[in-house]
Each structure stands twice: as C-alpha cells, then as structure tokens.
Amino acid sequence: MENSVKSLLQSIYSGLLALCVAQPAFALAPEPAPLPQPLTLTIGYVKVGHLAPMLAIADTLKKLNVIVKSVEFVRYADARTALLSGSIDIGAVGPGDLPIVLAQGNTNLVGLTGVAASSKYLVVRTGVQINDWKDIAGKRIGIAPGSAVWFQWAATLAEKNIPYKSFTAVNIQxxxxxxxxxxxxxxxxxxxxxxxxxxxxxxxxDGYFAKRIEYGHSKAVGAELGMLAATSTAMKTKRDAVQRFLWAYLHGQDALSKNPEAFAQAYSRYVGLPLDVTRPSVRLIQLGGVLDAAQIKAQAAEFHKLGVIPKDVSNEVGQYFDDSLVKALQHGGT
Structure with a gap:
C-alpha cells in the first residue's frame, strides 16, 4: 500500500512539473558594496515554502550594512495591511494585492517582483470522488476568501463558464x-x-490531488504564487537598502532553485515541517517570479469583472509595479 501511494504521488508530481511555468536563467549582478552607514529594514514574511529564500537574507544583508528586523505574518493579507500602514518596509503579499489596494485608494504599495510559480490542483478528501469539473457540484470546498489561491480558482471558474454557486464554499480563517x-x-x-x-x-x-481540476493557469490571474512589495516611502528613502534586499533574496533563490535538496532543507527549517513533507513539496514549486505588469493589469480587469474590487484600475496599476531593480540585478547590474 505504501509503495502504491508513493508511486501515485510520483506520477502526480511529474505531471505537475510539466505544467509549471519555465523561468529563464539570468546572470545575477555581483554582490553590492556595503552601505556607508547602517540602515534598518523591517521585513514582513509568511512561512510558506516558496519564500524559503527569506531564511538566509538577514546574514547576507548584515554584511551589506543592512540590519533586518523581521516580522512574521500568518497570511499575505496581514502583511499587506502592515505595508499599507507603514509598519514594515518590505513584505511578501499576494500577486493580486496591487489592484486590491489601489481600488481602495491607497498608493503606498509598490510591487517589486514575483517569487515562484506552480500548478494548482484541488485537494480532495480521501473517500470523496472528484474526477472532473462537473464533480464539484454540491461539494463543500474550503476556501480562504480573498486569498491568492481563491483568486486563481474564481478566475478559472469564470473562464470555464462554471457557476461559482455550483459548489458550497466554506470560509476557513x-x-x-x-x-x-x-x-x-x-x-x-x-x-x-x-x-x-x-x-x-x-x-x-488523508487526501489526493484531483488531477483534472487544475486552477493555477487562468489567463487572468496566472501561476504566480506571491509578490515581494515595498512601501512607496521605503522606495524613496531606503532605495539602496531595498536594492540590497532584492540582491540577497535573488542570490538565495538562485542557489535553492539549482539544488532541490538544499531547497527542501531550507524549506523544512523555514516552515518547521519534516523533510518527508518538504521534499515532495519542492517538486511542485519553481522558484523565480513570473509576474509582470501585463499580468497585473489582467488581474485588475478580472477582479473588477468578478466584483472583487469596486473600481477598474487596470489602466493605472502598472505604475505601481516597479521591477526595474530586479531587472537590473538579473542582467548583471547593467
């Protein structure tokens, strides 16, 4: 039984990997010089596997005269609130958070880069049969309303012309x-x-991946798992420190993306789960952001269409996604 379960998992993971978005290789710029004076960055983090590169940034930044003050959040939404209030300088948020805050009239959030991509499959309780999209009818499906995965799910349903009310949404906090x-x-x-x-x-x-219920690749939302963002204030007053944070993150990300076992080890330490969980999990995640301004614009238009945000901000949201620092670092600093 154990061997058959492992064989099934391997088959599923292989299929998921084939669907992941390819991340082009890049030449990372040389390590920046230390800042002339120490500067503190308050960084908000969430303990999810695709943010495992966060694990080593404090030590790296210390050498660059950037002092890290870390604040842990349970959800992206909490980190987003902290950024908007200015209580943190940089944080990990949802890939669709820019249009949400902009529609609320807040311009204190600046997107910097995505972090990773993955296929997303509905996880079904053992004993429950969900083999195809028609099988979700009447099922009780746990959701985190307003979360990144919920946006992916809602957009996929819309694109497939599947009524949202065809299943019973169970809100889980x-x-x-x-x-x-x-x-x-x-x-x-x-x-x-x-x-x-x-x-x-x-x-x-306790459950299984419903292999035909893939919801992570809608045209409107895409496969991005998260976004690093800063406050507009930090971008103006601490830009050199933000640049060094991004270098440290990309440096760690590059190392882990080339070594699955190192990724699993870092993942395990970061989230506090055993390796027998993180090793298969890393096979699903491709480190390296795939988010860009065009995808954010598409998200903004779709969120308004779905009634998630009251205002269509698709024409202006691109102004608040500044990936210029990341692009410069990924092209060797040119």
Missing amino acids: GGGTAFVQALKRGDIDAFLCWEPFESQVVGAG
Whole structure:
C-alpha cells in the first residue's frame, strides 16, 4: 500500500512539473558594496515554502550594512495591511494585492517582483470522488476568501463558464493548518490551499490531488504564487537598502532553485515541517517570479469583472509595479 501511494504521488508530481511555468536563467549582478552607514529594514514574511529564500537574507544583508528586523505574518493579507500602514518596509503579499489596494485608494504599495510559480490542483478528501469539473457540484470546498489561491480558482471558474454557486464554499480563517484539520474532520470535501499543506495531506493519505481540476493557469490571474512589495516611502528613502534586499533574496533563490535538496532543507527549517513533507513539496514549486505588469493589469480587469474590487484600475496599476531593480540585478547590474 505504501509503495502504491508513493508511486501515485510520483506520477502526480511529474505531471505537475510539466505544467509549471519555465523561468529563464539570468546572470545575477555581483554582490553590492556595503552601505556607508547602517540602515534598518523591517521585513514582513509568511512561512510558506516558496519564500524559503527569506531564511538566509538577514546574514547576507548584515554584511551589506543592512540590519533586518523581521516580522512574521500568518497570511499575505496581514502583511499587506502592515505595508499599507507603514509598519514594515518590505513584505511578501499576494500577486493580486496591487489592484486590491489601489481600488481602495491607497498608493503606498509598490510591487517589486514575483517569487515562484506552480500548478494548482484541488485537494480532495480521501473517500470523496472528484474526477472532473462537473464533480464539484454540491461539494463543500474550503476556501480562504480573498486569498491568492481563491483568486486563481474564481478566475478559472469564470473562464470555464462554471457557476461559482455550483459548489458550497466554506470560509476557513487562519493558516493552512486550519484547512488540514477541517479536511481530516470531514467538515469539507476538498480545499484550495498552498504548499506545504497540500502535500502534507496527500502524503498522509488523508487526501489526493484531483488531477483534472487544475486552477493555477487562468489567463487572468496566472501561476504566480506571491509578490515581494515595498512601501512607496521605503522606495524613496531606503532605495539602496531595498536594492540590497532584492540582491540577497535573488542570490538565495538562485542557489535553492539549482539544488532541490538544499531547497527542501531550507524549506523544512523555514516552515518547521519534516523533510518527508518538504521534499515532495519542492517538486511542485519553481522558484523565480513570473509576474509582470501585463499580468497585473489582467488581474485588475478580472477582479473588477468578478466584483472583487469596486473600481477598474487596470489602466493605472502598472505604475505601481516597479521591477526595474530586479531587472537590473538579473542582467548583471547593467
């Protein structure tokens, strides 16, 4: 039984990898010189696997005269709120957060780069049969309303002309552990979540990936898993420190993307989960952002269409995605 489960998981992971968005190779600029005077950056982080490069940035930045003050958040939405209030300088947020805050009239959020891409499959409780999109009818599906994965799901349903009310949405608050517990208790039939909680459920035999229910590649939202963002204030007053943060992050990201075992080890330390969970999980994630201004504009238009945001900001949202620092660093500093 154990061998058959492992064989099934391997087959699923191979299929998921084939769907991941390819990330072009780049030549990272040489390490920047230390700042002439120490400067503090307050950085908000969320413990999800695709942000594992965060693990080593404090030590790297210390050499560059950038002092890191770290603040942990459970959800992207909490980090977004902290950025908008100015209580942190840089944070990891959802890839669709720019149009959301802009529609609210707030311009204090500047997107810097995406972080990773992945295919997304509905995770279904063992014993429940969901083989195709028609099978979600009447099922209780756990969602985190307003989350990045929820946006991916809603956009995919719209593109497939599947009524949102065809299933029963069960709102679940908190981190991924709450989804795992709800599935195990039988409160829900399936869930939309993120790694490593998806692989944790599948690896334990409590659920399975519904291989035909892929919702991570809609045209409107795309396969991006997250976004690094800064406050507009930090971009004006601490730009050199922000540049060094991005170099440190890209440096760590590059190293982990080339070494799956190192990625799994860093992932394990970062989120506090065993290697038998993180090793299969890293096979699903391709480090390196795929987000760009065009995708953000598409998201803004779709969010307004779905009624998520009251105002269509697609014509202006691109002004608040500044990937110039990342592009310069990824082209050797030119």
